[in-house]
Amino acid sequence: MTLAREATTGAPDIVRINPTDGTTVLGSLQEAGVTGVDRAVTAAAAAQAGWASTPVADRALLLALAADAAEAQADQLANTLANELGKPINDSRAEVRVALALIRQMAEEGPAHLSSTEEDDARGRLRVLRQPYGVVAAIVPWNAPLVLAATKVGPAVLAGNAIVVKPSPVAAAAVTALLEALGSELPTGLVGVVQGDRTTGAALVAHPGIRRIAFTGGEAAGAAVMVAAAPRAVPVSLELGGNDAAIVLPDAPFSPELFKRAVLASFRTSGQVCMAAKRWYVHRSVLDTFVDGFIEAARTHLVVGDPLLEETTMGPVATSSQRDFVRDLIDDAAARGATVVELGTVPDPAVVDGPGTFLRPTLLIGVDDDWPVARLEQFGPVAPVLVFDDVDDAVRRANASDLGLGSSVWTADEDQAFSLAGRLEAGYTFVNTHNLDGVALRAPFGGVKGSGFGREFGPETVLEYTATHTVHMPAHAREAQS
Structure with missing residues (x-):
């Protein structure tokens, strides 16, 4: 198993041992660090500029093709996940299926939720646009890594954003393989991946090119993400733990x-x-x-x-x-x-x-x-x-x-x-x-209290990755020019 390496920081390799036998070395990765993160975010920003102007229907078509490309590797993805995480092979296959179903569902149903709305009546002319943020940072945990990556990549990309994902080192290989397969049908750099642990995660959420953050993980790490996002008022969605x-x-x-x-x-x-x-x-x-x-x-x-x-x-x-x-x-x-x-x-x-x-x-x-x-x-x-x-x-x-x-x-x-x-x-x-x-994939999922905020699944998931832009000409302004 070979993991992508964006940069070397001089830090020791993070070695992953097979949890089933406790001895077999599955692979190793090295912190991307500040240099690797900067490279990925820069490439994502360059790709996003053209992607945002691509018609939504075309984005949806390419996203569906990306899912097809990943499906061709479904067996390999499932075996990689079972080896590195210890998830039973049938559950691993199911996770691949659900991840791809989420991507396809977004390609099929998401465009309807991105349409602008417009009113033109006696009160004036009012248009509300749904526009992408830019480059999204996504931090994905290890327990359901393919599904939790898909719930971020699908809606973020369809909405016109680029995305850089940092998977957990515990399940980095399967996520990396999925993202590489999806990225093969999308503009170069639009879907990026950076490897590492806390150092890379901190560099990613603090990067000035990041315009939105999606995090799934523990409460302490989620709080750290909010603190890092606060100085630049970067919007954050958090799906944290549950009891x-x-x-x-x-x-x-x-x-x-x-x-x-x-x-x-x-x-x-x-x-x-x-x-x-x-x-x-x-x-x-x-x-x-x-x-x-x-x-x-x-x-x-x-x-x-x-x-x-x-x-x-x-x-x-x-x-x-x-x-x-x-x-x-x-x-x-x-x-x-x-x-x-x-x-x-x-x-x-x-x-x-x-x-x-x-x-x-x-x-x-x-x-x-x-x-x-x-x-x-x-x-x-x-x-x-x-x-x-x-x-x-x-x-x-x-x-x-x-x-x-x-x-x-x-x-x-x-x-x-x-x-x-x-x-x-x-x-x-x-x-x-x-x-x-x-779980109903057509309905929003997320928590309250210390379990976070923001929603995945359902129409809400694509709206999380857009900002509203209101354009308004009130009646009195229109009358003044006539």
């Missing part, structure tokens, strides 16, 4: 299919999903039913092992530091008195118990709200179960988090679910599902 609460009401329609959705809600991508169900609030009257059904579904649907095997549904945690963080949360909960249940099926214990970064999926029963495993975003394969007796109390406890990305309500009463959802402090509420299984 999603799932509320299971007494009339939840328990079935094998519901429990499958519940298990995947917490354990898809080894729990490393910002919108995973991370706190299960279960009514006391159905606690045993929920726990028994969850354990049984996990035995069937969680197969832990080598991510390149077709039967695997859960691979390793992406990094050793994340594994250790989650393991400490589990150990702390156990010490406080939680019941610990290891879940799933492990066909080859030698792989899972080897030097890789695996964690057995774990259910924690009897957790309190103030324990670290419930208070913090775990971002790993652990599902805490908390008990409630009163719905109002469950809502209060769910809303007590500083974060507000997603939430879910599990009940047979659809009207009750939608009513209760309106009381939850979240940007997205699922009903009888949670996580990727419930």
Whole structure:
């Protein structure tokens, strides 16, 4: 695996080790730094000047062709992602499909949202234009890197911007390959990529040629991006972490299919999903039913092992530091008195118990709200179960988090679910599902409170990458010249 290198800074290589076996070197990259960032932003600005004047219909056509070019490499992209991230191969293939679907959806539906509006009546003449910002900086995390790159590249490029992406070093190869494939059908420099860690990220958001920033990642890094953007008043969108609460009401329609959705809600991508169900609030009257059904579904649907095997549904945690963080949360909960249940099926214990970064999926029963495993975003394969007796109390406890990305309500009463959802402090509420299984690509996604602001998916996503430009001739000004 070869990663693109924009510049060398003299810093040591960032080496990526295969998380499955803990020993195989997948590749290395070096910080692009200030020099590499400047080169990429300069090239992007040169390409954007002509791109902005290209008719939207032509931009859409080229974006669709770019998706076709990337689809020709779909198998290679999926294998690269599975190797470097430990994401099961079937999930990796699905991520490639969703990323390309987002690009194509933007090419098909986005132009309608970029049209200018005009009024000419007795009040005067008024036109509102949607215009690109210029060069966009995008910082993409490692957990769903292809989808999260596509949600930025597609709308930014369609809107007439250029974009420079900095992927996480944990999943740099797959993102770089995707961007290179997309860029092969677009003007040179329009889609750029810079490699590195914090040094390169800081240089990118601080570059004077950047006119807009799109960031997905942790709260601390998001705050640093805002601070860097503030002196030049560069607009920022932030999709940060989540500590999603799932509320299971007494009339939840328990079935094998519901429990499958519940298990995947917490354990898809080894729990490393910002919108995973991370706190299960279960009514006391159905606690045993929920726990028994969850354990049984996990035995069937969680197969832990080598991510390149077709039967695997859960691979390793992406990094050793994340594994250790989650393991400490589990150990702390156990010490406080939680019941610990290891879940799933492990066909080859030698792989899972080897030097890789695996964690057995774990259910924690009897957790309190103030324990670290419930208070913090775990971002790993652990599902805490908390008990409630009163719905109002469950809502209060769910809303007590500083974060507000997603939430879910599990009940047979659809009207009750939608009513209760309106009381939850979240940007997205699922009903009888949670996580990727419930996302509607036609609707906006994003958070409230400490989970950030700005929206991806739906019509809002392309509007995020445009500024309105109003042109107005009021009636009295028109009359004065006649």
